[in-house]
Amino acid sequence: LQPDAVLVRNTGALYFYLRHRMENPDAKHPELIGDFSLNIANHKAVELFLEAGCDWITPSYDLNIQQMVDLLGHSRTSQTEVVIHQHLPMFHTEHCVYCTFMSEGTDFTNCGRPCEEQRASLQDRIGMSHPVRVDEGCRNTVYNAVEQSGAEYLTNFMDLGVSRYRVEFLEETPEQVREVIDLYNRALRGEISGTQVWKTLKATNQLGVTRGQLVK
Secondary structure (H helix, E strand, O other): OOOOEEEEOOHHHHHHHHHHHHHOOOOOOOEEEEOHHHOOOOHHHHHHHHHHOOOEEOOOOOOOHHHHHHHHHOOOHHHEEEEEEEOOEEEEEOOOHHHHHHOOOOOOOOOOOHHHOOOEEEEOOOOOEEEEEEOOOOOEEEEOOOOEEOHHHHHHHHHOOOOEEEEOOOOOOHHHHHHHHHHHHHHHOOOOOHHHHHHHHHHHHOOOOEOHHHOO
16 A cells, blocks of 8 residues: 555554565655554653654653653654544454444354444443444444544643644544644644634534543
């Protein structure tokens, strides 16, 4: 597929792509972004994965803002990509909701793969519907229904030298995507504050935007 970049979510994937680089030195290789699931939570882990071959690293979602600032203050921020907007993945399981409730089958060999045509969510006790998505291994990830934003801390991150930010979408419309990206671009240019970004998105999405994993 020759992607521009790959989100490396486990050490096995990192090994695979690094071996491919060594075996094909003249080929075009994608950037390797060590993603949040590597749980890079301190400057030692940052150096470990950068030296191992990641081109960029994404800090762990377990960090609050002070811990994030501490990590960035002792790390190579020129190779750090911060996820600034997302539906936070809440939990991951091998149990398939789609197979269980939308088919008579027992696994991918006989379920008819309803996940390719249907969309499922889990409703909590207060009525919020949390999207459930399926990966290639038929594992399910449940995402928070409410978008989360770290926009309020953009100035802190830029002062620490972070220049690369990721905005993740799950089921937004093209119009919503354009609006969200425009707001973050304006904040990065200093035209509006980060607080204005998440407050505007709260009004637009009608779901509310929290400060996400950056505050506990």
